[in-house]
Amino acid sequence: STETSTALRVPKTELHIHIEGALEPELTFALAERNGITLPYAGVEELRGKYEFGDLQSFLDLYYTGMNVLRSAADFTELADGYLARAAAQGVRHAEIFFDPQAHTTRGVALETVLDGLEASLSSSEHRFGISTELIACFLRDRGSEEASRMLDELLEHRQRIIGIGLDSAELGHPPGDFATVFSRARQAGLRLVAHAGEEGPADYVWQALDVLGVERVDHGVRALDDPELVSRLARDRIPLTVCPLSNVRLRGVANLREHSLPRLVDAGVLATINSDDPSYFGGYVGDNFRAIERELGFDEAALREFARNSVEASFLRDSRREQLL
Ligand code: ES4
Numbered sequence: 438s439t440e441t442s443t444a445l446r447v448p449k450t451e452l453h454i455h456i457e458g459a460l461e462p463e464l465t466f467a468l469a470e471r472n473g474i475t476l477p478y479a480g481v482e483e484l485r486g487k488y489e490f491g492d493l494q495s496f497l498d499l500y501y502t503g504m505n506v507l508r509s510a511a512d513f514t515e516l517a518d519g520y521l522a523r524a525a526a527q528g529v530r531h532a533e534i535f536f537d538p539q540a541h542t543t544r545g546v547a548l549e550t551v552l553d554g555l556e557a558s559l560s561s562s563e564h565r566f567g568i569s570t571e572l573i574a575c576f577l578r579d580r581g582s583e584e585a586s587r588m589l590d591e592l593l594e595h596r597q598r599i600i601g602i603g604l605d606s607a608e609l610g611h612p613p614g615d616f617a618t619v620f621s622r623a624r625q626a627g628l629r630l631v632a633h634a635g636e637e638g639p640a641d642y643v644w645q646a647l648d649v650l651g652v653e654r655v656d657h658g659v660r661a662l663d664d665p666e667l668v669s670r671l672a673r674d675r676i677p678l679t680v681c682p683l684s685n686v687r688l689r690g691v692a693n694l695r696e697h698s699l700p701r702l703v704d705a706g707v708l709a710t711i712n713s714d715d716p717s718y719f720g721g722y723v724g725d726n727f728r729a730i731e732r733e734l735g736f737d738e739a740a741l742r743e744f745a746r747n748s749v750e751a752s753f754l755r756d757s758r759r760e761q762l763l
């Protein structure tokens with residue numbers, strides 16, 4: 438239908454995509470074969486059949502297991518190339534891409550291997566796919582602040598290869614405030630700051646992300662709706678939320694898309710952006726998320742274009758490229 442093509446055609450900027458979450462089952466099997474790894478699934482369809490989640494942790498278990506097939510720089514290059522091809526087909530023009538360095542270094546894959554592999558793809562993304570890209574390194578909050586601090590030391594040896602840092606993985610019991618020192622050091626190094634908060638965790642974690650860490654964007658942030666004062670703060674200071682509608686449904690943050698808080702956030706004047714999170718696991722890329730909110734929440738073409746414009750505003754783009762996308 439024409440509705441479908443609008444959602445896919447609108448030029449988009451994506452600000453919340455974990456590259457390891459773009460690992461499609463076909464590539465998982467190809468890389469397992471190449472690397473001599475035996476998977477506990479008969480095939481692609483059986484693996485895809487496991488993509489049924491009760492909460493964030495049940496997803497993370499599969500996510501961290503899946504990425505075990507990523508070993509060489511070439512594996513990371515193929516992963517990123519696959520993402521770029523699918524994103525380009527859905528109208529993406531700029532992407533600020535998360536990766537989880539500790540999820541690789543802790544299983545013996547060097548940070549340099551990860552960065553070399555991703556960069557071999559992303560350094561020519563604009564030329565090959567029309568998508569400008571940046572990398573954001575996320576700390577795994579459930580591994581604690583000391584390990585994060587050591588990871589930051591290592592990342593700072595590659596300071597010029599990333600634009601910023603984030604905070605992800607299991608949220609409950611791991612408040613942003615625990616990472617105050619790490620984020621302060623990153624800020625002093627000129628890195629941009631974002632953090633997942635208010636995905637499963639409470640509105641208080643969003644306050645901590647803002648007031649203790651000083652983040653410039655909040656990833657997810659949907660639980661902010663529980664706290665009217667927080668919603669006012671987000672709206673007043675135009676602090677962007679990177680909302681991931683299909684992710685929230687798949688991880689049971691909300692019963693179905695029709696109950697998603699996105700319309701209430703928009704009505705309250707919050708700068709909301711639409712993103713895919715882990716597109717291979719959650720039923721689609723960013724265009725599929727646009728299409729889903731169009732169909733289920735009734736956002737029209739003008740509203741979809743406004744979400745896309747919000748993402749350009751919320752991005753860390755240099756002004757020359759920003760103007761091209763507005
Ligand atoms: C994630 Cl959906 C989500 N939440 C928190 N951490 C993550 N890492 C990858 N996907």
Ligand code: ZN
Pocket residue numbers: 453455605633656714
């Ligand atoms: Zn995420």
